[in-house]
Amino acid sequence: MIWKICNHQEQMLLMKPETLSFQRHISRRACGLLFLVSLFGAALTIARADPVSELASFSIFDKVDLVQLAKSDVKTAHGPPMRNPRFLAAQSCYVAPGSPAQQMEALRRWDPTRHRELKVFLHSDLPSNPSPANFEKLKNAPGNASVRSFVAATQKLSSDLQISRDEAKKFSGAAGGGGAIPAPVAAFWADVLSARTKSFVSGGMSAQPPYDHAGPSIRASDEVNGLLREQEKIRRQFSGFLGATGIGRGAGSLRPELYWELLDVDDQGVVTLGASYSGGGAGGTSQAADVLYYASGGYYVALTLFQMWPVTVDGKASTLVWRGDMVSAASLGSLHGVERLGSESVMMKNITKAVTLFRRDSSR
Numbered sequence: 001m002i003w004k005i006c007n008h009q010e011q012m013l014l015m016k017p018e019t020l021s022f023q024r025h026i027s028r029r030a031c032g033l034l035f036l037v038s039l040f041g042a043a044l045t046i047a048r049a050d051p052v053s054e055l056a057s058f059s060i061f062d063k064v065d066l067v068q069l070a071k072s073d074v075k076t077a078h079g080p081p082m083r084n085p086r087f088l089a090a091q092s093c094y095v096a097p098g099s100p101a102q103q104m105e106a107l108r109r110w111d112p113t114r115h116r117e118l119k120v121f122l123h124s125d126l127p128s129n130p131s132p133a134n135f136e137k138l139k140n141a142p143g144n145a146s147v148r149s150f151v152a153a154t155q156k157l158s159s160d161l162q163i164s165r166d167e168a169k170k171f172s173g174a175a176g177g178g179g180a181i182p183a184p185v186a187a188f189w190a191d192v193l194s195a196r197t198k199s200f201v202s203g204g205m206s207a208q209p210p211y212d213h214a215g216p217s218i219r220a221s222d223e224v225n226g227l228l229r230e231q232e233k234i235r236r237q238f239s240g241f242l243g244a245t246g247i248g249r250g251a252g253s254l255r256p257e258l259y260w261e262l263l264d265v266d267d268q269g270v271v272t273l274g275a276s277y278s279g280g281g282a283g284g285t286s287q288a289a290d291v292l293y294y295a296s297g298g299y300y301v302a303l304t305l306f307q308m309w310p311v312t313v314d315g316k317a318s319t320l321v322w323r324g325d326m327v328s329a330a331s332l333g334s335l336h337g338v339e340r341l342g343s344e345s346v347m348m349k350n351i352t353k354a355v356t357l358f359r360r361d362s363s364r
Contacts, residue, residue, distance in 0.1 A: 100308035119264035132190035150269025159214035204246025265298030
């Protein structure tokens, strides 16, 4: 996963600004690329003439100085305003040492579970044809308040659970032993997660069952497509790449790296499924995407996109990284004014934290 890119991704979201804890994995593959610069005299030599102009063409970073960016922390900003109140986005950029290929490899290797502050309790990669056995780590979940809330919500089939009606019918409330997550609860989620992973592999996000256990039917594919439609410049920049993935559509030609996680979102335990894609472009550029296409609660869908360009700064081979994070969550729909601004600020803060940790780890 790219988050192994964001992985993270990630997590991401939000309710009241003070409770937001969306680390997104937005963490794992966590790190994007964008930056471009206004040439700064002889101190800077750029390997390509276009990175800064290309960055400005689709992002909110219309003026970037590569030399200064290389010396500073990640630059993060609010994304464009969107009409759907459930949607929220942020963008960031930074300069990292090495080539885009090296940055992609570092993202794949990065493990956010090493950092408690990211609140990713469990993470595991998945094969393309998983079975419930691939989710055995659920038995090793920590016995904290977030996990206890997750167990309680499952046992009473809370209306906050994001599952389908058919999935809800399969839950057995029988008592059972186990660790922090009782055996019947772990078995239920292992079945749900393995089935949803198989559906994603065979039919992309379009094949995912809706969230219709309680309330209106919500489809993650509709949510991610809505996020992209409201950010047209970004959608155009990544249209060719995303067209080969299963993000917001049927299974694509690119093979995803699959994973699952147990994490904290607003002090609630959430299990989530993710997929990461990456591809190379002309001149050594790279694009990547990390999507959390299923979540048991907290948010409907989260997507992190990366664009990377090879640049030379002060005579050193480097990578300009742009990262775009976007999320859809029911809790965002009720936020207005100061509360919404607070949620945006917390999201940006968490992205900065994840990228900073990734850069620190990858520099060792």
